[in-house]
Amino acid sequence: FIVIETRARKPLMPLSTFKLQTLRGANVVGVLIGMSLFSMFFFISLYLQQILGFDALKAGLAYLPLSVVIIISAGIASQLVTRVGFKPVLITGSLLTASGLLWFTQISVDGSFASDVLGPSLLAAAGLGFSFVPVTIAAVTGTRPDQAGLASGLINTSQQVGGALGVAILASIATSVSGGVDPRGRLDQAQLAKLTDGFQAAFAVGAGFAILGAIAAALLISSRDSREMAAATRADGPVAAAT
Numbered sequence: 403f404i405v406i407e408t409r410a411r412k413p414l415m416p417l418s419t420f421k422l423q424t425l426r427g428a429n430v431v432g433v434l435i436g437m438s439l440f441s442m443f444f445f446i447s448l449y450l451q452q453i454l455g456f457d458a459l460k461a462g463l464a465y466l467p468l469s470v471v472i473i474i475s476a477g478i479a480s481q482l483v484t485r486v487g488f489k490p491v492l493i494t495g496s497l498l499t500a501s502g503l504l505w506f507t508q509i510s511v512d513g514s515f516a517s518d519v520l521g522p523s524l525l526a527a528a529g530l531g532f533s534f535v536p537v538t539i540a541a542v543t544g545t546r547p548d549q550a551g552l553a554s555g556l557i558n559t560s561q562q563v564g565g566a567l568g569v570a571i572l573a574s575i576a577t578s579v580s581g582g583v584d585p586r587g588r589l590d591q592a593q594l595a596k597l598t599d600g601f602q603a604a605f606a607v608g609a610g611f612a613i614l615g616a617i618a619a620a621l622l623i624s625s626r627d628s629r630e631m632a633a634a635t636r637a638d639g640p641v642a643a644a645t
Contacts, residue, residue, distance in 0.1 A: 427622030436564025475531025495532025502526025
């Protein structure tokens with residue numbers, strides 16, 4: 403792909419796009435966010451159904467509080483980026499996500515939705531809203547109008563690639579820790595405990611990915627771009643802020 407793009411007269415993805423520091427940093431962070439958050443949903447679903455005994459419909463309904471918090475936190479994040487810039491909000495979101503995932507490492511084989519899932523899922527949901535909004539803004543900051551579509555596609559691709567990598571890596575870790583327990587059929591208490599141990603390990607590594615995302619945001623994303631975007635938005639008034 404890279405060879406073809408460097409030789410093409412009108413490349414689909416001009417590699418010169420990656421000269422933009424904030425765009426590069428945002429895509430690195432996007433991969434790490436995807437690795438932590440997409441895999442989180444996967445393992446929450448497994449825990450709800452395989453350990454707590456939820457059926458598919460009940461497990462789906464259990465995500466409703468999380469969805470509400472995502473909507474609220476995304477709205478708050480969109481306002482904050484116009485005041486303090488996207489970089490501080492993105493770092494905060496990554497740390498909130500890490501905190502939620504670390505909380506998930508406390509799940510137990512005899513737990514419940516209220517005591518083991520609700521609290522950490524709401525905290526991680528707040529982190530998701532505080533992460534996706536600023537990382538998307540960061541990814542298109544500094545691009546020309548004819549580059550905006552490409553930049554938007556890149557950040558979405560980075561998140562999806564991160565999600566695929568995260569699920570693959572963390573599923574391997576969870577399986578290794580649980581000793582390859584087959585979740586199909588009726589499991590005894592010891593087998594359920596091993597599965598739970600695997601989920602705990604996956605959440606811990608997922609938290610590590612989120613922490614790396616916060617570090618990457620701090621080091622790779624331009625603070626000047628973040629401040630200038632916020633200043634420009636304030637100068638343009640409420641119309642720009644709403645946009």
